[in-house]
Amino acid sequence: MPTNEPDHSAVVDAMIAAAGLSPSVTEREGLIATYGGFKPLVEALYAVPEARYEVPALVFQAAPKLTPWRA
Numbered sequence: 001m002p003t004n005e006p007d008h009s010a011v012v013d014a015m016i017a018a019a020g021l022s023p024s025v026t027e028r029e030g031l032i033a034t035y036g037g038f039k040p041l042v043e044a045l046y047a048v049p050e051a052r053y054e055v056p057a058l059v060f061q062a063a064p065k066l067t068p069w070r071a
Contacts (some may be wrong), residue, residue, distance in 0.1 A: 014030075
């Protein structure tokens with residue numbers, strides 16, 4: 001029975017190959033199953049022109065605290 005769900009397997013396989021990964025069959029199936037849900041969310045990050053170049057989340061930037069040595 002045909003469904004209205006698009007087949008994302010080719011896209012996911014291309015991304016896996018580009019990343020040089022070799023997931024198990026179960027992991028690949030999980031990536032394909034969840035890709036359809038993540039794609040619109042990622043596209044929504046770029047849908048607001050004012051936020052296009054903003055960081056979409058808090059970013060932790062580690063800066064070492066330098067403590068002078070005391071002799």
